[in-house]
Amino acid sequence: MQYHTHGFNPGDPNVFAAAPGHRRAGDPLPETIDVLIAGSGPAGLCLAAQLAREPSIRTMLVEPKFGPMEKGQADGISVRSMEMFQAFGFAEKVMRESVWINETTFWAAGAESLLERVARVQDVPDGISEMPHVLLNQARVHDMFLDLMRDGPTKLEPDYGLKVVDLEIDPNAKDYPVTVTLEHTDLARLGQTTQLRANYVIGCDGARSSVRKAIGGTLHGDAAHHAWGVMDLLATTNFPDWRMKSFVRSQDAGILMVLPREGGHLVRLYVELDALGEHERVADRGMGADDIIAKAQRIFQPFKLDVKDVVWWSIYEIGHRLTDKFDDVPADQLATRTPRVMLAGDACHTHSPKAGQGMNVSMGDTFNLGWKLISVLTGRADPALLHSYSGERRAAAQGLVEFDHKWARVVGSKAPDTVTDGLPRVAREFVNNLPFTCGLTVQYEPGLLTGAQLHQHLAKGFEIGKRFHSAPVVRLADAKPMHLGHCVDADARFRLFIFAPANDTGTHGGAVDALCSWLQNDAASPICRFTATGEDIDAVIDVRAVFQQGFRALDYTAMPALLRPHVGRLGLCDYEKVFCADATRAGDIFDMRQIDRANGCIVIVRPDQYVGHILPLDARDGLSAYFANILRARS
Template sequence: MQYYKSGFRGGSPDVKPAAPDRRPRDGFAALPDQVDVLIAGCGPAGLCLAAQLAQFPEIDTLIVEPKPGPIEKGQADGVNTRTMEMFQAFGFGEQVKRESYWVNQTAFWAPDAANADHITRIGRVQDVPEGSSEMPHTLLNQARVHELFLEVMKNAPTRLQPSYGWALRDLQIDPDTEDHPVTVTLENTGVNAGELKTIRANFVVGCDGARSNVRRAIGGEMHGDAAHQAWGVMDILANTDFPDIRQKCLVASANEGNMLILPREGGYLFRLYVELDKLNPEERVAERNFTADDMIAAANRILQPYMIDVKELVWWSIYEIGHRLTDRFDNVPAGQDRDPRVFTAGDACHTHSPKAGQGMNVSMQDSFNLGWKLAQVFKGRSAPSLLRSYSAERRAEAKRLIETDHQWARIMSAPPGQSELDGSDMPRFQKQFIENLEFTGGLAVKYEGSALIGPPTHQALAPGFEIGCRFHSAPVVRVADAMQMQLGHLAEADGRWRIFAFAGADSGAGSPLYDLAAWLAEDPHSVLRRYTPADADIDAVIDLRAIFQQSFDVLLDQQVPALLRPKTGPFGLQDHEKIFCVDHKGAGDIFEMRGVDRASGCMVVVRPDQYVAHVLPLEAHQALSAFFDGIFLPAQSG
C-alpha cells in the first residue's frame, strides 16, 4: 500500500484526503437539484458502484434507498473467489478473509443404502479447485459486506453517504438535451412520507431489486419461469449431533426433500436452505403461510438420524425459486444507434435461486463492470459510446448464469431416485456440483471480442492470462524490498488500466522491454503520452509494471528505464514499486504458472475491472496504440 505521496499526514491511510468542494453528505443535508449519477438502491450492486464513483470528486453521485438505514442481518452470505479478488481491489479483501467463514470442503449426504430413512455421507470435495485463485470462497453476512462498502464511500474524497428514506418512483428521459437529460421523481418514505422531490441526472442506475421501478420506467420486462418449489432459509444458533455442521453440505433425503448447510462466520452461526413443498402452477408461496417452525421441523426430518436443537432464530425467509432475465440492461432498445443514459444492475435485471451463491456476487460484478466505464466517460477519457458495452457484456453473462442456475436448482430439488447421471454411481447433485466449481467461483466469465477485448492473435505468449477472462494472479517478489506478494493485488478500484510487461530472456538495456518503456515515456504518439493529461502523473491513466525472470538481488543494481521508477505527486517522489521478479522463495514462478514465453516475454493489458483485455508482444507498439485508439480519446488537461 502506497501513501504519503502528497505529503505526510497521520491517521488511517484508508481515509483519503477530502475533496475541497464536495457536496454535504450527512443525514441532514438537503437533496440536490441535479447530479451526475443517481443510483437507486443500497444493495450490493448499488453500494459497489457507489464505492467506485466515490473515488472521483469530479463525479457528483447520489445514492438513495427507501429503507431508513443499512440492513443488519440476513439475505445473501456467499462471497465467491472472483468477488474476493474484487474486494482486494477495494482494499478490504484481507478484512473479509479475517472475519469470514472459509468454505474449504463440501460434503455430500444421501440416503443410506441400509436404511433409506437415514442419511449418510457419500463424498467430499475441495470447494475451491487447487490453483484457481489465491483467494478463498467465504461466507459473510451481507450486512457486513454493505458496511465495508459504506466505509470505502465514507473514506473516499467525496465522503459519499447514502440518502436513506427516499424511493425512486419514476423517471423520464429528454432526448433533446445532453445536459442532465434524466428527470427522476423520488418519494420520501421516512419522516416526511409522501413528499416528492425531482432531481435531474446525467445517468441513472437502477439497483432497486426484482420489482425495479427503474426497469419499469425504461420499458424493461423480466422473462423466465418458476420452479413451483417452496424453500425456506434461516440463520440459526443451534446444537446438533450432525458431524459435518461446520462444513458446507448438500443433503438429499429419500422422502423428505433436500437441504443445503452453510456454516457462517463466528464459529457458531450457520444457515440452512430447506426444501419445503411443491407449489401448484398458479400458487404463490405466500399462500401456504409457512412458518419458521415448519422449516425447523423439515430440517429435522431431512437430517434423520441426526437432529438440530435451535437456540436462537436469527433470521428467516420463505421463497419460491424463479429464473428471470430482463430483455434490456439499459434504456436503448435493441437495434437503436444511441448511447444509454439509464442502466439496471443486479436483481433489477436478473433473478435466480440463492443456492448457487451467485446473487450478491453477480450483482456486484454488474456494477463493477459499469463503474469504471462511467468514470472513464466523465473524465473525458472515452466517448459515451463506451457505455454501450455494459449491456453487451453483462447481459450475455447473466443469460449464462440463468441457464446454469436453472439446471442446478432442478437437480437440487430432484428426488434421490433420479440421482444417477449417464450411468454413473455418483449422485447427480454431487457430479453437477463438481462440474460447476468454476462457475460457482465466479471464474467462468469470459467477455467476447470487442473494442474492449482484443483478438487472441498472440494468446500463445501467455496462455494462463486468457483474453476476456479475469487476470489470474500469481506470486511475485517486489524487487526494491524483496516483498513476496500477489501481482494481481496491485490492481485497485481506481479506474486505471494496467500493462504488465513480462521481460524475455534478453532483459537488459536495449531489450524489447526497455524499448517499450522508452517508447511509452518519450514518444508523443505512445499510449501514455497520448492519453495522460499533461498535468497528471505519468501513471494516472495507464500503469506500467515490469516482471523479470531473474531474482531480486540480481536486479537491484541493474539500470532500469526511468518510467519504471517515475517521479510522481506534488513533490515528485520516486516510485520504487513498479519492478517485480519471479518468486524464488518457493511460492511459484509466475512465468511457469501462467505459461509466459520465457524467450520473448509479452505484455498483458488489464482493464480497470481486472479482466485481461489483450496479450501482445513487447515490440507491438503500434498494435497497442491501435487497441487503445478504439477506446480512448486524446487527453484533455486537468
C-alpha cells in the same frame, strides 16, 4: 499501499481528506447530480464505493429503507468476488471475519433409509485462485463498502427514506437529461415527492425495480413453482457436518443445504418446502419459521436438531428471469444515443440462491460499470464506452440463468443418485461446476475492450477476456513477495504488464527499455496521447514489468525511467513498478501462466481485472489501436 504521495499523511491511510463541494446525506436535495444510484444492496454499494473515490463526480445513493442492513439476505462470497475485494482493499478483513469453505459433503439415504455421508469433495480446486471461498453476512459486506464511501474524498453516504418512483429521459439534452421523481418513505413525509435531474441513473433497486419499469424493461423467464425456506439459526445437533457446507437428501422428506456461518456457531439452512400450483405464490401458503424448522428436523432424521435461536428467516420462490437489455437505448438507436439509465443486480436478472451467485454477480455488474462511468465523467473516454456494459454483463447473466436452471434441476431431482467414478450425481455435478461457482468462467467476447486471440500463445495462462489470474512475484525494490494481481486497485486505471524476454535485465538496449522509452516519449504512444498535461504519467495507464531473473540479479537504478516514475505533488519516486519471478518460493509466474520466455509479451488488464489484450513487445500499432478504441486524446 501508497499514502504519502502528496506529502506526509498521518492517521488512517484509508481516510481521505474531504473534497470541496460535496453535499452530505441529510442536506437539502440537489437540483442536479452526476450519478443517481437507486438501491443500497451489493450492486449499488459496489458502484457507490468506486464513484466515491473520484472527487470530481457528484454521486447520490437513495434507499427506501431507513438504515443499513443488519442481517439476512446473501452470504456466499466467491473467489472471484474476493479478488475484487482485494482491489477495494478489504479482502483481508473479510478473510479474517468469515468462515472458509474448504470442503463440501454430501448426505443421502442409505441402509434402512438412514442418512449417511456419501461423498466429500474439495470446495475450491488447487491453483484456481489465491483467494478462498467464504461465507459472511451480507450486511458486513455492505458495511465495508459503506466505510469506503464515507472515507473517500466525497464522503458519500446513502440518503435513506427515499426511492425512485419514476424517471423521464430527454435524449436531446446534453446535460442532466434524466428527470427523476423521488418519493419519501418515512412516516413524517410519506408519499411526498421531489424531482432532480441526473446525467446517469443506475437502477440497483431489486427485482421489482422502478427504474427498469420506467425504461420499459421486463424480466422474462419462468417461476420455480417451489417454496424454499432459508434460516440463520443457533442450534445444537448431533449431525456430524454441522460446520461443513453440506447437501442433505433424505429418503422422502426432501432436501436441504447446510452452510456454516461466521463466528463459530451460526449456521444457515436452505430447506426444500412445498411445490406450488401454477398460479400460486409463497404468501398464499402462510408458512413461517416453524414450518422451516419442522421440515429441517424431518430431513435430518435420525439426527437431532434443537433450535435455540432464530436470527433471521425467509420463505421464497425465485424464478430464473432476465431482462432484454441492461440500459435505456433502443436497439435501433445505438448509433445515435448513448446510455443514460442502466440496470444492475436483481433489477435485470434473478435466479435461485442454490448456487450462491446472486450477490457475487450483482457486484460483478457494477464493478464492470464503475470504471466506465468514471472514465466517461472525467473525460477520459467517450460516452459510447457505456454501450459495452449491457453487452458484457447481459451475456454473463445469461450464463448464470442457464447454469442455475441446470443446477436447480440436479439439486431438486427426486431420481436415485447414480454413482460414477465414486461420486453420486449431485457431487459429480458440483465438482464439474466449481469453476463456475467460483465465478471464474466469465469470458468477454472480442470487441471494443477485448482483443482478438491472435497472440494468446504468448501467455496461455492469461486468457483474453477472462479475469487476470494472479500469480506470485517478488517486488524488486524491497524484495517483497506478493501477488502480481494485487497491483490492480479499484481506481479506474488500466494496467499494462510487460513480461520481459529471457536475458533482458531492463538495461539500455533491451526490449523492455525500448518499449518503455516509446511509451514515455513517442507522441503516438497511448500514454502520451491519453494522459492529460499535469497528470502523473501513470494516471490512466499504469505500466509495470516482470523479469525472469531473481531480485538479487537485477539493478533497480538501471531500470527504464518509466518504471521509476516521479509522481504526486512532491515528485516522489514510485518504487513499486518492477517485479521478478519468485522461483524459490511459491512458483515462477512465467511457468505458472505459460508465458513465452524467449519473447516475453504485453498483457493489458482492464480496470475491472479482466485481460483486455495480449501483444508482442514490439506491437506498437496494436497497443496504440487498443487504447484508441477506448480512450479520448488529452491535451
